[in-house]
Amino acid sequence: MNSSNPTAPDAGSGDIFATTHWTVVLAAGQQHTPQSDHALEALCRTYWFPLYAYVRRRGHAKADAEDLVQAFFARFLAKNYLASLSEERGRFRAFLLAALKNFLINEWKHANRQKRGGGEIALSLDWETADTKFQVAAQNEPSPDQAFDREWALALLSKVIEKLQAECVAEGKAQLFEQLKVFLAAGKSETAQSEVATALGMEEGAVRVAVHRLRKRYRQLLRDEIANTLSDPAMVDEEMRALFGAFTL
Numbered sequence: 001m002n003s004s005n006p007t008a009p010d011a012g013s014g015d016i017f018a019t020t021h022w023t024v025v026l027a028a029g030q031q032h033t034p035q036s037d038h039a040l041e042a043l044c045r046t047y048w049f050p051l052y053a054y055v056r057r058r059g060h061a062k063a064d065a066e067d068l069v070q071a072f073f074a075r076f077l078a079k080n081y082l083a084s085l086s087e088e089r090g091r092f093r094a095f096l097l098a099a100l101k102n103f104l105i106n107e108w109k110h111a112n113r114q115k116r117g118g119g120e121i122a123l124s125l126d127w128e129t130a131d132t133k134f135q136v137a138a139q140n141e142p143s144p145d146q147a148f149d150r151e152w153a154l155a156l157l158s159k160v161i162e163k164l165q166a167e168c169v170a171e172g173k174a175q176l177f178e179q180l181k182v183f184l185a186a187g188k189s190e191t192a193q194s195e196v197a198t199a200l201g202m203e204e205g206a207v208r209v210a211v212h213r214l215r216k217r218y219r220q221l222l223r224d225e226i227a228n229t230l231s232d233p234a235m236v237d238e239e240m241r242a243l244f245g246a247f248t249l
Helices: 021-028 034-046 049-057 062-078 092-106 127-138 144-170 174-184 192-200 204-227 233-248
Strands: none
Touching: 021 034, 021 092, 034 062, 034 144, 049 062, 049 092, 049 144, 062 092, 092 144, 144 174, 144 204, 144 233, 174 192, 174 204, 192 204, 204 233
16 A cells, blocks of 8 residues: 655645645635635544534533534634634644634623524534444543543544545455454454454465554554644654543543
8 A cells, every 4th residue: 555645735636735634724824715625624524523522521411512513613614713722723633622612612602502504604414423422432531621632532543444444445455454454453462363364365474464564554644644633744743642642541
């Protein structure tokens, strides 16, 4: 599988992103462009659920949390999403949470509840499964901020797995991916590779090589996805530590 450079445009997509998604948004400032709007919406679609988890952990009921998050995105995507909060602009994760907190404190309490889809920009979000996911996750999350970070990390990993699977399918390696994806998990026993080799009709040494390559590509895609949410690619290692520290709380 080919490696990806997070600082280079994606020639296959036809987009003209200069570097990462968040950098494109920041470069546009408060002037909407097709590129920055697309980049921002793509980030929001990937990372909306952590906001829902945060709002629920703040004590809001399911329906209220849905309305709050949808109303927030309607405002966030429509205008002035870079009007303030300069200290958090380096990380989209921190910026988005700060923007939500600002919305909850200074705007929502003065507004009437908005019905979803009320003429403003609205993301199509999977509300049907959101509360189920929240109830499962809430058992082990002691604070709204920790819930947000943990769900952000999970959304990040899910996005990376989707990309890795799509690459394998495109290369005609769908079956190989299905058999080997279990080895992406930390601490997975290497002895299981012999069983996979038998199932695939491959030499065990070939399976070890394939697992190594899959893990390497997984790590690169993970770094690329994190870089998409940062203004400076040099912050990737720090952001990884911060995100995955959420699993140790």
